[in-house]
Amino acid sequence: MKLTGTIESTLLRTLAVLASISVLEATIGFWVQLRTQESLQSYSSQTIPELIRTREISKTVDDIAHSSSSLGQIQTIEELEQAEKSYAAQKTAMDKLIGGNSPKELASNTLLPRALEEILDNxxxxxxxxxxxxxxxxxxxxxxxETLSHLKKTMTSLETHFYDLSESVESGLAEIFSNKALSRMTLQKVTSEKWQQHHFDLNQVSEVLVQLTSAQTNLTALGVSESRLAIEGLKARFTEIIRDTAARIPLIKDRKPLPDLAANIDTLHSQSLGEEGLFALKTNIAQLSESIQVASELNNETDRKLSDAFGTFLQEMDKRSVQETEASRQRTLLGMGIVLGLGSLSLAIAFFFGRNYVYKRVILRLRSLTRQTKHITEGHLETEIDVTGEDELSELAKSLVVFRNNQRALNSAKEVLVEQGEELESKNAELRTFAYRASHDLKAPLLTIVGLSRLIREDLEDAPGQHKEEIDNLVKVEKVADDLSNLIANILRLTTADGEMEVERFSLHALAAKIEGNLQGLLQQNHVQMALDLPHEITLTTERVRVRQILENLISNGIKYCDPKKENRRVWIRARQTQDKVEIEVSDNGVGIPEEHQNRVFGMFERLSSQVQGSGLGLYLVKRHVERLSGRIWFRTSDQGTSFFVELPRVAKRSA
Amino acid sequence: MKVNSVLVIDDSDFDTYLTQRLIQKHTTIQKVYVCHDGAEALELMKAGNESSVFEGNPPQVIFLDINMPKMNGFEFLRKFSAQKENHKGISVYMLTSSSLDSDREQSLAFDVVKGHLQKPLSKELLEEVLAECNRSTGQGRASSSKS
Structure with missing residues (x-):
């Protein structure tokens, strides 16, 4: 400080001097020039002969003026001496000029000599x-x-001083280090028992964490693989169904007299298959997201436990490390005092390092681990985790890394699923619209055909006895059109019936009675008696529309495939319930199902008799509904009749 | 209420022809008006309210299709029901090829709709509708229809 002050003030002073000198210079220069000009002007107002004669003088004066104006540029003493020499020469020359050659003329004019004198004086x-x-x-x-050399000297002395100082510091430090090593040894010896306790605690926590993490990993893996299997199965099923149907479509085309309609049905059919597949896929995805939901709930729990464990652990560790530090400090003091007998400085340093050691090794890392855990729990999966070291804390950190990576995988899987779900949803909606439009466009002209045909028939019937053949043919047209319209209605049902349906609680008896009412026409037409052998108390809580369609199809099949040879044609329904299931039996004493057809009863577009009207979709639809309700269907048949058995859960899983 | 005049709203000429023929053949109804979509029908009804387009014999029954260009059946029902002067004892019967329960529910939700018939119209269905109209005063809804 002192040195700098000295330099600073010296510099300031010098600057001030320099500044005043230049001001002085400028003032003098200006004044000299002004006066010279004035002198020259008055001189030039003299007569011309004087002017001519004084040309030489003027030249000398010019010289002098010139050298005087360059005086400011003089820097060194040599240059100054040079200037002084030329000044002396000029002065001599001037004295000669003024005094020698024309003293008379010049003497008559005092202005010039005075001016010249002044110039020279200046x-x-x-x-x-x-x-x-x-x-x-x-x-x-x-x-x-001088200042610089002083400074240099000071620096050198300072350097020496520093060197001495650093040497003494070094030796002091060496002493301190050796003391530190000794104190650490003491400290470790003293605290090894306590540390073992810590190790045990750390192991416990780490074990719990590893278990939780692996449970969570398993869950996640299970969810994904399950749905992948399901999706694989589905794909195989799609392929199978599509192959089957493709083989059958030419048959339908041949059977129906309207090739255009057949082609339309073709399209509609493949669309409905597509939608079935998509729906199944959608269901699976729903299941998958459910299992992911479960997994993520478990995850959250794990998170909570993890951060609880860390919280408790950290508190405990903080408490212990304070105790530890206190204990080690006391022991170190004691040990140092008695065993080593070192000075109080060494003891303080040993205490500092001992505390620092505990602080760095345990507390700092625990804090950062806790912070990282908290971040991850809050959803910041980009958080980096410090896994350096080989102790229990780094084991903990590694578990945390596993946990975080699982979370990441889970998140990206979720994203993919959501995307796929949305895509499927929109495709489904598109297909539904298409199926609705297509079926309407197919059905509307068909119904017009039926209407017009009936009208023609009525007109023909107005003349009784005539047109018998035409009337018969029109009846055939109506029948074929009816068949087609039923087929289309069923296909439409297939495509639209896959959506979510309302789950409601209803009495099986009431439902069967209603169906019986609806089928009165068919019963009377075929002279079939129907009997309901159903306990009134059986109720189902499920998708009523599906159960209705199942029963409607089974009962109307029973009626249609009655045995015309039998006098007493019957269809009967029975049911019994167990704790969680209902078994419904629909039986008839009809013609039975021939053995060669028994394996394709539930197939698509299977009709077992050309004598019976139907679309060939009824039992296929029944089977689909039963599957959707997680039930089972089977049958027994002989030439004495057929019994279909349907087993359904009493309460639909969805509403359970 | 004796039905003398009927309005058929359907874009299919075959179907309107069929309905007209059945009405001529089996009933005493004198006048059958035909519109090809909801918008046209709304205009006709509006003109009927303002002038004597119907010559003192406005339609008491409307047969209404659902799927039509420009303005479909449901849209027609919404606009038609919104105007009080249209509620003078007019019965609307849906006549559609749709067998969807949702379509049936949607149409029967309108007070003015008295029944939901599935195409094709037949002598029996027609007689049933007229009998229903004769029984009622045109205000209550009779048991809807068979499909």
């Missing part, structure tokens, strides 16, 4: 000024040099 004064200035400058340079 120059002389200026030269003196410059000399002073240069001397000052030189003296300043000298002072500066």
């Amino acid at each position: 120059t002389g004064r200026q030269l003196q000024m410059v000399r002073k200035q240069i001397e000052l400058r030189n003296s300043f340079n000298k002072g500066q040099q």
Whole structure:
């Protein structure tokens, strides 16, 4: 500080001197020039002969003026001496000019000699000024040099001082380090028992964490693989169904007299298959997201436990480390005092390092681990985890890494699923619209055909006895059109019936009675008696529409495949319930199902008799509904009749 | 209420022809008006309210299709029901090829709709509708229909 102050003030002073010198210079220069000009002007107002004669003088004056104006540029003493020499020469020359050649004329005019004298005097004064200035400058340079050398000296002494100091510091440090090593040894010896306790605690926590993490990993893996299997199964099923159907479509085309309609049915059919597949896929995805939901709930629980464990652990560790530090400090003090007998400085340093050791090794890392865990729990999966080291804490950190990676995988799986789900949803909606439009467009003209045909028939029937053949043919047209319209209605049902349906609680008896009412026409037409052998108390809580369609199809099949040879044609329904299931039996004493057809009863577009009207979709639809309700269907048949058995859960899983 | 005049709203000429023929053949109804979509029908009804388009014999029964260009049946029902002057004892019967329960529910939700018939119209269905109209005063809804 002192040195700098000295330098600073010296520099300031020098600057001030320099500034005043230049101001002085400028003032003098200006004044000299002004006066010279004035002198020359008055001189030039003299007569021309005087002017001619004084040309030489004027030239000398010019020289002098010139050298006087360059006086400011003089820097060194040599240059100054040079200038002084030329000034002396000029002065001599001037004295000669003024005094020698024309004293008379010049004497008559006092202006010129005075001016010249003044110029010379000024120059002389200026030269003196410059000399002073240069001397000052030189003296300043000298002072500066002195200051610098002083500074240098001080620096050198400082360096030496520092060197000495650092040497002593080094040796002091060496002493401290050796003391530290000794204190650490003491400390470790003293605290090894406590540390074992810590190790045990850490192991416990780490074990719990590993278990939780692996449970969560298993869950996640299970969810994904299950749905993948399901999706694989589905794919196989799609392929199978599509192959089967493709083989059957030419048959339908041949059977139906309207090839255009057949082609339309073709399209509609493949669309409905597509939608079935998509729906199944959608269901599976729903299941998958459910299992992911479960997994993520478990995850959350794990998170909570993890951060609880860390919280408790950290508190415990903080408490212990304070105790530990206190204990080790006391022991170190004691040990140092008695065994080593070191000075109080060494003891303080040993205490500092001992505490620092515990702090760095345990507390800092625990804190950062807790912070990282908290971040991950809050959903910041980009959080980096410090896994350096080989102790229990790094084991914990590694478990945390596993946990975090699982979370990441889970999140991206979720994203993919959501995307797929949305895509499927929109495709489904598209297909539904298409199926609705297509079926309407197919059905509307068909119904018009039926209407017009009936009208023609009625008109023909107005003339009884005539047109018998035409009337018969029109009846055939109506029948074929009816068949087609039923087929289309069933296909439409297939495509639209896959959506979610309302789950409601209903009495099986009431439902069967209603169906019986609806089928009165068919019963009377075929002279079939129907009997309901159903306990009134049986109720189902499920998708009523599906159960209705199952029963409707089974009962109307029973009626249609009655045995015309039998006098007493019957269809009967029975049911019994267990704790969680209902078994419904629909039986008839009809013609039975021939053995060669028994394996394709539930197939699509299977009709077992050309005598019976139907679309061939009824039992296929029944089977689909039963599957959707998680039930089973089977049958027994002989030439004495057929019994279909349907087993359904009493309460649909969805609403359970 | 004796039905003298009927309005058929359907874009299919075959179907309107069929309905007209059945009405001529089996009933005493004198006048059958035909519109090809909901918008046209709304205009006709509006003109009927303002002038004597119907010559003192406005339709008491409307047979209404659902799927039509420009304005479908449901849209027609919404606009038609919104105007009070249209509620003068007019019975609307849906006549559609749709067998969807949702379509049936949607149409029967309108007070003015008295029944939901499935195409094709037949002598029996027609007689049933007229009998229903004769029984009622045109206000209550009779047991809807068979499909």
